[in-house]
Amino acid sequence: MYDYLIVGAGLYGAVFAHEAKKNGKTCLVIDKRKHLGGNIYCENIEGINVHKYGAHIFHTNDKNIWDYVNSFVPFNRYTNSPLANYKGQLYNLPFNMNTFYQLWQVKTPQEALTIIEKQTSKYKEKEPTNLEEQALGLVGEDIYTKLIKGYTEKQWGRKATDLPAFIIKRLPLRFTFDNNYFNDTYQGIPIGGYNRLINGLLADITCRTNVDFFEQKEELQKLAHKTVFTGKIDSYFDYKFGQLEYRSLRFEHEILDIPNYQGNAVVNYTEASIPYTRILEHKHFEFGKQPKTVITKEYPLEAGIKNEPYYPVNDAPNTQRYNKYKELAKNEKNVIFGGRLAEYKYYDMHQVIGSALAKTRKIFSP
Ligand code: GDU
Structure with a gap:
């Protein structure tokens, strides 16, 4: 026993x-x-x-x-610094000075802050009740439209207005040129x-x-x-x-006969019309030098009883x-x-x- x-x-x-x-x-x-x-x-x-x-x-x-x-x-010493691809343009994540430069060509934190304050002020008046309100109040319309809305709605299969606000608080917002996806000391x-x-x-x-x-x-x-x-x-x-209810993912793995496909472990596709949310290139998690590469496309879908449950x-x-x-x-x-x-x-x-x-x-x- x-x-x-x-x-x-x-x-x-x-x-x-x-x-x-x-x-x-x-x-x-x-x-x-x-x-x-x-x-x-x-x-x-x-x-x-x-x-x-x-x-x-x-x-x-x-x-x-x-x-x-x-x-x-x-x-x-891997540090996660995913990129976002929106309509063929690349942006750094999480939202930081590199992203603001790519979006608005601003070079200083003060310039970035001015734009973000202008875009967020009207959403800040009341406590956010859903993800959309939370995001608009935090980063404003440009970032919401290009980097959040499409990704979030396909990831969750629900309108951003029907999702809890806390999900988006997972992502840092910073006014330094720092592409580290996490604020944690150890990674x-x-x-x-x-x-x-x-x-x-x-x-x-x-x-x-x-x-x-x-x-x-x-x-x-x-x-x-x-x-x-x-x-x-x-x-x-x-x-x-x-x-x-859970969201699930379908993974499409491919072996490619090239050493380097996207130059980064994670690239998010943030527009709604692309059916996958991101492409992983696994070797970059471990600085791999193998002759071939393996990539994975993540397609979100509802879990139901049949598919693997991933995200509550x-x-x-x-x-x-x-x-x-x-x-x-x-x-x-x-x-x-x-x-x-x-x-x-x-x-x-x-x-x-x-x-x-x-x-x-x-x-x-x-
Ligand atoms: N989000 C966007 N746009 C993005 C990325 C995220 O709007 O480009 C929103 C989505 O609503 C998403 C939420 O932020 O649901 C949270 O995003 P996360 O990246 O934290 O979501 P995941 O849980 O899928 O992330 C997982 C791990 C992370 C990290 C990441 C890979 O939980 O720790 O490993 O994959 O970059």
């Missing part, structure tokens, strides 16, 4: 298992996919670590979390790829892939005292209150529905719910790790 059955071998499950083992507990980790690692899993193609489930760039302000991940694998990609992180976390822990929890729920749960569930919380409760749609109706499931989860004996899917939260990797570490600290500290 194991102490824990861990459903899902993504970051939450792997960190939980690792910490449980450190505290003398035994774990059985299962995953319905044929590999471990959840969405951070990489596949080696042409010597390149291909992020099979979209771009994963690690960033955090928390030194403990940074040291934690680096204790399994050293991280490189990078594991040297040799994310699988090294997962393999480190799950070393000497019993793992079984290709196992669907729901096909043999009772038998599996009998194998352990407690369950850690990291899948979709609505699926755990058989969609009793209806489905929680945290709008009001979904949040209400989630709260009902959360109530049920509280009363579910001997089951812990954690991670992006079980908590229905737009977590980044460092936040998932933080959440799993907080949970295990609470359980295992004397």
Whole structure:
């Protein structure tokens, strides 16, 4: 009999298992996919670590979390600085002095600020109630039209006026020539790829892939005292209150017989008429010098029951529905719910790790 059955071998499950083992507990980790690692899993193609489930760039302000991940694998100095392609023109992201120069040819922060203040003042009068209002009040019409509206509406499949404001607050706005997408102190990609992180976390822990929890729920749960569930919380409760909505992505991977396709790891396509949101060129995450290159186009679509759930749609109706499931989860004996899917939260990797570490600290500290 194991102490824990861990459903899902993504970051939450792997960190939980690792910490449980450190505290003398035994774990059985299962995953319905044929590999471990959840969405951070990489596949080696042409010597390149291909992020099979979209771009994963690690960033955090928390030194403990940074040291934690680096204790399994050293991280490189990669700094995310995506470009945006709008109607054939390139702009730097996040919104910074380079972007303002490309948009308006302004050369000083004061000039940029003057334009942005002029474009935002009328939207600043009231508290934003949705993403569009938030964006217009933050960066104004030009940036909203060229770099936000089209990208956001195709990414989410919803009007920007129907989306929560917080999504756009993820992106920094700065008046320096700094293309770093994140404000965090620590950032990078594991040297040799994310699988090294997962393999480190799950070393000497019993793992079984290709196992669907729901096909043999009772038998599996009998194998352990407690369950850690990291899948979709609505699926755990058989969609009793209806489905929680997620956005999904379809990935189109291509191997190209050239060494360098776009000169950057991430290029966003911000106009509505191009069906994909971005193109990744994986070798650039690790400064790869391989003779060929692998690129991935990300096409957003609704998840429904069939497609992989990636982004929780945290709008009001979904949040209400989630709260009902959360109530049920509280009363579910001997089951812990954690991670992006079980908590229905737009977590980044460092936040998932933080959440799993907080949970295990609470359980295992004397
Ligand atoms: N957004 C735009 N235009 C852009 C980029 C983003 O409007 O060019 C808006 C969209 O509404 C988007 C939101 O900002 O939904 C948040 O954007 P993120 O880049 O944070 O969205 P993702 O979660 O898809 O980003 C993921 C990771 C990031 C980083 C990024 C790659 O969560 O940490 O790795 O991919 O650049």
